[in-house]
Amino acid sequence: MKVLIINGSPRLNGNSSKLTDELIGIFDKEGVEVDLYQIGAKAIRGCMACGYCHEHGECVFKDDVNDLSKRFENEDGLIVISPVYYGSANGSVISLLDRLFYSSHFDKRFKVGAAFAIARRAGTTATFDELNKYFTISQMPIASGRYWNNGFGREQGQIEKDEEGLQNARVVARNMVFLMKAVKDAKEKYGLPEMEETKFTHFIK
Numbered sequence: 001m002k003v004l005i006i007n008g009s010p011r012l013n014g015n016s017s018k019l020t021d022e023l024i025g026i027f028d029k030e031g032v033e034v035d036l037y038q039i040g041a042k043a044i045r046g047c048m049a050c051g052y053c054h055e056h057g058e059c060v061f062k063d064d065v066n067d068l069s070k071r072f073e074n075e076d077g078l079i080v081i082s083p084v085y086y087g088s089a090n091g092s093v094i095s096l097l098d099r100l101f102y103s104s105h106f107d108k109r110f111k112v113g114a115a116f117a118i119a120r121r122a123g124t125t126a127t128f129d130e131l132n133k134y135f136t137i138s139q140m141p142i143a144s145g146r147y148w149n150n151g152f153g154r155e156q157g158q159i160e161k162d163e164e165g166l167q168n169a170r171v172v173a174r175n176m177v178f179l180m181k182a183v184k185d186a187k188e189k190y191g192l193p194e195m196e197e198t199k200f201t202h203f204i205k
Contacts, residue, residue, distance in 0.1 A: 001180050003027060004068075004075040007038040008082040008093035015118050015159035016081045019151050022166050023079060026173035032180075035071055037064070039092050046095040053103035065096060069104040076180045077112040078140070080131050084119035089127045097134050108138040109192060112179045114172050115142075116149040118159065124150035141183070143176035145169075 005023065009016035020036070027034050045061060052060035059065050072078060080097065082089040101108075113135030117127035128148050135142050145168040153159035159166065 001031075001076045001177070001184070002033040002035060002074065003077040003079060003176070003180075004035045004037065004072055005079045006068075006081065006093070006096070007036065008080065008090045008096075009118070010039065010041050010090075010092070011083075011156065012038065012040055014083075014156050015151060015153040016083060016116075018153075018157065018159045019116060019118065019166065019169050020081060022169040023173045026170050027177070030174070030177045032177055035075060037068060037071075039090070039096065042092070044092045044095045046091075047098045047102060053105075057105060059099050059103040061099070065099045065103065068096070068100055069106075072100065072104065072108075072111075073106045075111065076184070077114070077143075077176055078135075079114045079116070079176075080134075081116040081118065082127060082131060084117055084123040084127050087123035087126050089117070089130055094130075097131075101134050101138060107192075108140055109195070110183045110187070111138075111140050112176050112183065113138075113140040113142050114149065114176055116151065116169065116172075118151045118153065120152065120154040124148065124152075141179055143172050143179055145172040145175065 005020060007016050007020055024034050050060055082093040115128055115131035117124040125148055132142060147168050151159045151165035152162045
Protein backbone atom coordinates (compact mmCIF):
# COMPACT_ATOMS: atom_id res chain seq x y z
CA MET A 1 0.00 0.00 0.00
CA LYS A 2 1.12 3.54 -0.70
CA VAL A 3 0.29 6.99 0.66
CA LEU A 4 1.03 10.37 -0.87
CA ILE A 5 1.80 13.06 1.72
CA ILE A 6 1.70 16.69 0.58
CA ASN A 7 3.49 18.97 3.03
CA GLY A 8 2.30 22.46 2.20
CA SER A 9 4.78 24.33 4.37
CA PRO A 10 7.48 26.53 2.83
CA ARG A 11 9.71 25.64 5.78
CA LEU A 12 11.65 22.50 4.98
CA ASN A 13 12.19 21.49 8.61
CA GLY A 14 9.31 23.25 10.33
CA ASN A 15 6.47 22.03 12.50
CA SER A 16 4.64 20.48 9.55
CA SER A 17 7.68 18.29 8.94
CA LYS A 18 7.73 17.21 12.59
CA LEU A 19 4.11 16.08 12.31
CA THR A 20 4.90 14.37 9.00
CA ASP A 21 7.62 12.38 10.76
CA GLU A 22 5.02 11.04 13.23
CA LEU A 23 2.86 9.83 10.35
CA ILE A 24 5.78 8.27 8.50
CA GLY A 25 6.87 6.42 11.65
CA ILE A 26 3.52 4.62 11.81
CA PHE A 27 3.40 3.91 8.09
CA ASP A 28 6.89 2.43 8.22
CA LYS A 29 5.83 0.08 11.02
CA GLU A 30 2.74 -0.94 9.05
CA GLY A 31 4.66 -1.57 5.83
CA VAL A 32 3.02 1.31 3.95
CA GLU A 33 5.19 3.08 1.39
CA VAL A 34 5.26 6.87 1.69
CA ASP A 35 5.51 9.19 -1.30
CA LEU A 36 6.42 12.60 0.16
CA TYR A 37 6.02 15.91 -1.65
CA GLN A 38 6.91 19.26 -0.08
CA ILE A 39 5.79 22.53 -1.61
CA GLY A 40 8.61 24.50 -0.01
CA ALA A 41 9.34 27.67 -1.97
CA LYS A 42 7.97 26.36 -5.28
CA ALA A 43 5.77 28.69 -7.31
CA ILE A 44 2.39 26.97 -7.66
CA ARG A 45 -0.06 29.12 -9.55
CA GLY A 46 -3.82 28.85 -9.34
CA CYS A 47 -6.35 27.49 -11.82
CA MET A 48 -7.46 29.92 -14.52
CA ALA A 49 -10.48 27.88 -15.67
CA CYS A 50 -9.17 27.54 -19.23
CA GLY A 51 -10.62 24.06 -19.78
CA TYR A 52 -7.38 22.70 -21.24
CA CYS A 53 -7.43 19.71 -18.87
CA HIS A 54 -10.81 18.52 -20.17
CA GLU A 55 -9.44 18.15 -23.67
CA HIS A 56 -5.90 16.98 -22.90
CA GLY A 57 -6.19 15.14 -19.57
CA GLU A 58 -3.64 17.29 -17.80
CA CYS A 59 -3.19 20.87 -16.62
CA VAL A 60 -1.98 23.47 -19.09
CA PHE A 61 0.75 24.57 -16.67
CA LYS A 62 3.74 22.24 -16.87
CA ASP A 63 4.72 22.16 -13.24
CA ASP A 64 4.54 19.71 -10.33
CA VAL A 65 0.76 19.29 -10.52
CA ASN A 66 0.80 17.00 -13.57
CA ASP A 67 3.51 14.85 -12.02
CA LEU A 68 1.59 14.65 -8.74
CA SER A 69 -1.54 13.63 -10.62
CA LYS A 70 0.24 10.56 -12.03
CA ARG A 71 1.60 9.72 -8.60
CA PHE A 72 -1.76 10.24 -6.86
CA GLU A 73 -3.49 7.91 -9.32
CA ASN A 74 -1.37 5.03 -8.05
CA GLU A 75 -1.72 5.80 -4.33
CA ASP A 76 -4.16 4.27 -1.85
CA GLY A 77 -4.36 7.41 0.27
CA LEU A 78 -3.60 11.12 0.38
CA ILE A 79 -2.60 13.28 3.35
CA VAL A 80 -2.45 17.07 3.06
CA ILE A 81 -0.70 19.14 5.73
CA SER A 82 -0.93 22.92 5.68
CA PRO A 83 0.20 25.79 7.86
CA VAL A 84 -2.52 28.31 8.68
CA TYR A 85 -2.28 31.72 7.02
CA TYR A 86 -4.94 34.28 8.01
CA GLY A 87 -7.34 31.60 9.22
CA SER A 88 -7.06 29.36 6.14
CA ALA A 89 -4.69 27.08 4.28
CA ASN A 90 -1.48 28.23 2.64
CA GLY A 91 -2.36 29.71 -0.77
CA SER A 92 0.11 27.41 -2.53
CA VAL A 93 -1.67 24.39 -1.04
CA ILE A 94 -5.06 25.54 -2.29
CA SER A 95 -3.72 26.38 -5.75
CA LEU A 96 -2.12 22.94 -5.98
CA LEU A 97 -5.20 21.06 -4.74
CA ASP A 98 -7.61 23.01 -6.97
CA ARG A 99 -5.62 22.05 -10.02
CA LEU A 100 -4.73 18.53 -8.88
CA PHE A 101 -8.31 17.52 -8.21
CA TYR A 102 -9.87 19.37 -11.14
CA SER A 103 -7.41 18.47 -13.88
CA SER A 104 -7.01 14.77 -12.99
CA HIS A 105 -9.77 12.55 -14.34
CA PHE A 106 -8.99 9.17 -12.80
CA ASP A 107 -11.41 7.64 -10.30
CA LYS A 108 -10.59 8.88 -6.79
CA ARG A 109 -13.44 7.03 -5.09
CA PHE A 110 -12.40 5.23 -1.91
CA LYS A 111 -8.86 6.46 -1.85
CA VAL A 112 -8.50 7.41 1.82
CA GLY A 113 -7.86 11.05 2.73
CA ALA A 114 -6.69 12.95 5.79
CA ALA A 115 -5.81 16.59 6.41
CA PHE A 116 -3.83 18.40 9.09
CA ALA A 117 -3.62 22.10 9.94
CA ILE A 118 -0.69 23.64 11.85
CA ALA A 119 -0.94 27.03 13.54
CA ARG A 120 0.52 29.21 16.24
CA ARG A 121 -2.86 29.68 17.89
CA ALA A 122 -6.09 29.80 15.84
CA GLY A 123 -7.58 29.01 12.44
CA THR A 124 -6.93 25.27 12.47
CA THR A 125 -10.55 24.10 12.46
CA ALA A 126 -11.47 26.34 9.52
CA THR A 127 -8.43 25.13 7.60
CA PHE A 128 -9.17 21.51 8.51
CA ASP A 129 -12.70 21.92 7.13
CA GLU A 130 -11.39 23.63 3.99
CA LEU A 131 -8.99 20.81 3.16
CA ASN A 132 -11.46 18.00 3.82
CA LYS A 133 -13.81 19.31 1.13
CA TYR A 134 -11.47 18.06 -1.60
CA PHE A 135 -11.93 14.53 -0.26
CA THR A 136 -15.69 14.61 0.24
CA ILE A 137 -16.43 15.91 -3.26
CA SER A 138 -14.32 13.07 -4.66
CA GLN A 139 -16.08 10.30 -2.69
CA MET A 140 -12.94 9.67 -0.64
CA PRO A 141 -13.47 8.37 2.91
CA ILE A 142 -11.68 10.42 5.57
CA ALA A 143 -9.47 8.89 8.25
CA SER A 144 -10.40 10.51 11.54
CA GLY A 145 -8.66 10.65 14.90
CA ARG A 146 -9.43 11.50 18.51
CA TYR A 147 -9.73 15.21 17.85
CA TRP A 148 -9.61 17.64 14.96
CA ASN A 149 -6.36 17.14 13.10
CA ASN A 150 -4.43 20.16 14.24
CA GLY A 151 -1.02 20.91 15.67
CA PHE A 152 0.35 23.95 17.42
CA GLY A 153 3.69 25.73 17.24
CA ARG A 154 5.20 28.87 15.81
CA GLU A 155 8.95 28.47 15.93
CA GLN A 156 10.66 25.42 14.47
CA GLY A 157 10.21 22.36 16.69
CA GLN A 158 7.61 23.86 19.02
CA ILE A 159 5.05 21.30 17.90
CA GLU A 160 7.08 18.68 19.75
CA LYS A 161 5.51 20.08 22.95
CA ASP A 162 2.04 19.46 21.53
CA GLU A 163 1.85 15.87 22.74
CA GLU A 164 -1.86 15.57 22.00
CA GLY A 165 -1.47 16.80 18.43
CA LEU A 166 1.37 14.40 17.68
CA GLN A 167 -0.45 11.50 19.32
CA ASN A 168 -3.53 12.25 17.24
CA ALA A 169 -1.39 12.16 14.09
CA ARG A 170 -0.29 8.65 15.02
CA VAL A 171 -3.91 7.63 15.65
CA VAL A 172 -4.97 8.99 12.26
CA ALA A 173 -2.13 7.13 10.53
CA ARG A 174 -3.16 3.83 12.13
CA ASN A 175 -6.81 4.42 11.26
CA MET A 176 -5.82 5.28 7.71
CA VAL A 177 -3.94 2.02 7.33
CA PHE A 178 -6.97 0.13 8.61
CA LEU A 179 -9.30 1.92 6.18
CA MET A 180 -7.02 1.37 3.19
CA LYS A 181 -6.83 -2.34 3.98
CA ALA A 182 -10.60 -2.52 4.46
CA VAL A 183 -11.24 -0.74 1.16
CA LYS A 184 -8.83 -3.05 -0.65
CA ASP A 185 -10.59 -6.14 0.76
CA ALA A 186 -14.04 -4.73 -0.01
CA LYS A 187 -13.09 -3.89 -3.60
CA GLU A 188 -11.90 -7.44 -4.14
CA LYS A 189 -15.02 -8.94 -2.55
CA TYR A 190 -17.78 -6.57 -3.65
CA GLY A 191 -16.35 -4.20 -6.23
CA LEU A 192 -17.12 -0.48 -6.21
CA PRO A 193 -20.68 0.88 -5.79
CA GLU A 194 -22.65 1.70 -8.91
CA MET A 195 -21.80 5.18 -10.18
CA GLU A 196 -24.58 7.25 -11.71
CA GLU A 197 -24.05 9.77 -14.47
CA THR A 198 -23.38 13.16 -12.88
CA LYS A 199 -26.26 15.64 -12.86
CA PHE A 200 -25.51 19.36 -12.81
CA THR A 201 -28.17 21.66 -11.41
CA HIS A 202 -28.08 25.46 -11.19
CA PHE A 203 -30.67 27.99 -10.15
CA ILE A 204 -30.71 30.47 -13.01
CA LYS A 205 -34.01 30.51 -14.92
